[in-house]
Amino acid sequence: MNITHQNIDDVNAVITVDLAPEDYNPQVDLIIKDQAKKAKLPGFRPGMVPVGHIRRTYGKSILFDEINKIVNDKIASYIGENKLEVLGQPLPIDNETDASTYNWDYADTFNFKYEIGIAPEFEVPFSAETEFTAYDIKADAKTLEERVKNLRRSYGKMTNPETSEEGDVLYATLKQDKEDGIEKTTSVRTDLIEDAKIKKSLIGLKSDDTVKIDVKKAFKVADLARILGITEEEAENLDVTKFDLTVKNINRLEESEINQEFFDKLFPAGEVTSEEEFTKKVTEEVENLFKQNSDQKLRNDIYTFGMEKVDVKFPDEFLKRWLKATNPKITDEELEEGFADFINNLKWTIIENRIITGNNLEVKYDEVVNLAKERIYSQIKMYNMNDEPTDEQLNQYAVQLLQDREQANRLFEEAKALKVFDNLKQTVKLKSKKIDYDKFEKLDK
Incomplete structure (x- = not known):
């Protein structure tokens, strides 16, 4: 067996593997004998299948598999022994000498070529002067104020005030301004409202109060779809965007007091x-x-x-x-x-x-x-x-x-x-x- 590699340039090379019959036949013979011992074929007792029968019936397939295995193993060993820093995996080069040109009769001399990519050479750019x-x-x-506020809210309690303020969650019914339009009772987070004028209109509301809002101006498409229980595509393509919002209840998260219980x-x-x-x-x-x-x-x-x-x-x-x-x-x-x-x-x-x-x-x-x-x-x-x-x-x-x-x-x-x-x-x-x-x-x- 002969394995060599030739550099095409700094980052490309070709590995060539030459196999003679003496390189692969001993391994192929062992596999065929092992298959004969294990084979269960009609007309033969277990373990008594003649080696010649296995060779005639399955020999070429075994030969093909073993040669592939030998070549792959030897290339891997060659790369390791020669400390080649390859990228990816070797790719077989298609040429006129391919599998179809061989007789596969245990007497062929095989020649395989593989393309490899090589990692470029460079110095690691870090030193004591860097x-x-x-x-x-x-x-x-x-930042501290925001963190404390988040902690107080995390351990706060939910209340139901009479009048809404900025940041409250309104449990409300949204009804589309058209006959047989969408009607949905849901929670509306006022902090998600994008339009300042609409957000202001939701402050100072009480239970059963109704305001008209343009939901496309009020919410992002994803939030609107979730609120109305429809798909984002349906939310994007609403034909009527004016809805009546009727308050059912007001929910407010009161921040925890800063006391020993909180600590x-x-x-x-x-x-x-x-x-x-x-x-x-x-x-x-x-x-x-x-x-x-x-x-x-x-x-x-x-x-x-x-x-x-x-x-x-x-x-x-x-x-x-x-x-x-x-x-x-x-x-x-x-x-x-x-x-x-x-x-x-x-x-x-x-x-x-x-x-x-x-x-x-x-x-x-x-x-x-x-x-x-x-x-x-x-x-x-x-x-x-x-x-x-x-x-x-x-x-x-x-x-x-x-x-x-x-x-x-x-x-x-x-x-x-x-x-x-x-x-x-x-x-x-x-x-x-x-x-x-x-x-x-x-x-x-």
Whole structure:
């Protein structure tokens, strides 16, 4: 057997495999003998089917399968031994020497050619001289005020006032202004009203009051469809948009008072006993969340820098053929539309992989489990700040989650990205800068 590869250019090459009878016949003979022992055929006792009968009946099929297996295994070994950083998978080159030209009589010398794409050469563009800003985001007064308001509303109570105010939910009947028109009794959130004049007309209403509104001006199509119980297409094409809105009831969410009962709903009993302590706790919680925003900003800056610095060519035509071969249903238009994003993802994946290889980094199973536990814990705390799952419970949830292959792959890739990010934070120069959240939000606008 002889395997060679020849570079066409920096990112394209051809692998050639030559097989002589002595390279494949021993393996083919073993398979045929094994099939003879296992075959159950009419006229033969189990295990007593002659080898010659199997060879005559199934030999060419076995030969074809084994040669494919041998070639694929040897190409994979060759790529690994020669440390070729291939993209996609080798694609067979169609030429005059194809399967139909061989006799398949165990005496052929086979010649196969495969096209491969090779990752471009480049230096990873991060060093101790590369500088980035790590933002230390502080909670400004407006952000804290909004967070406290949301917490008070989350633990507030529903009341039914006599007169409507801005932000109330009206339980009302909407009746289309035409004979046999739509009539629906439903909840109408006044905060969803887009037209200022219509929103103002719904303030100061009492039970049984009626106002006429233009629902197309009042609501987005999706909200209108939900309110009226119709499809978005039907909402878009309403012939009469004037409706009578008749109030049945007024619902208002009263914010919770800031007192000990409220504190104990949010935190372990007795941990917070004053408004000052409460404000401090909320500030810590908000600023801990901001650390994620800061990290994401730094990751985006690092990604943008790396993508701009690594200006290389890829084997585009090969990759398009490979994508078509592995996704036969994809259209040419879909391929062209998504190809730029595919190349960007591929470029960053190669950058990440070279950082991992160059620094001997490794993603361990325990790290993926711990990441799964973190994500599960965050979800639980999002819905109930006071709920503290045990480590054993989190382990059980994480193991269950990782049994889903798609979720496991996603978490592995996320763990790999975090490992690369942590490594880069140790490699590059980071300049810390304090900034209020409202100013941070405007940085990339």
